[in-house]
Amino acid sequence: MKYRSLEYLLFACCNSFFTPHRALDDAEAVLALLLGYLPESKAPVFKTLLDSSAEVFSRIWAVNAPYATREILKAHKYRWSDGETSTYKAWNKLVPQSREQKERSFLAKNIYPGGNTDAVKIVRSDALSRFSVRE
Helix, strand or coil, rough: CCCCHHHHHHHHHHHCCCCCCHHHHHHHHHHHHCCCCCCCCCEEHHHHHHHHHHCEEEEEEEEECCHHHHHHHHHHHCECCCCCCCCCCCEEEEEEEEHHHHHHHHHHHCCHHHHHHHHHEEEEEEECCCCCCCC
C-alpha cells in the first residue's frame, strides 16, 4: 500500500471511515483494521501482520552508488539516508531475507560498474530489532 495513515488503511481494507484523534475512535479503528482483509490479496490483516513479524528482514545499503544512478534507485523503491540516524550515508531498502540475493543482483546489474557489489552492506534484523534505534 502506498499510504500509511490510519484513515487511508481503514478505508482501503475495510471500506470504512472514522473520526480521527479521539482515543476511543482511534482504538476502534485499529481493531476494525486488524479484523479486516487486505484489498488485493484478500488475506486477513492480522494473520499477515503475525506472519510478517516472524520474518527476518535485510536492509540493503547501496554504499558509494554512483550519483548518476539515483533515479534508478528511486524507481526501485530505495530511500536515501543522510547518515544522521543510521550507520551509512547511502541509498537503502528493506526487503525480506529471501529477496536479498535478488536485490544484490539488481545492484550488480544496474548500479555498480562492472557488477562489483563489494560496497553493498547488508544488515539483517528480526521483529525485536527491526524498529529499534540501534539499527
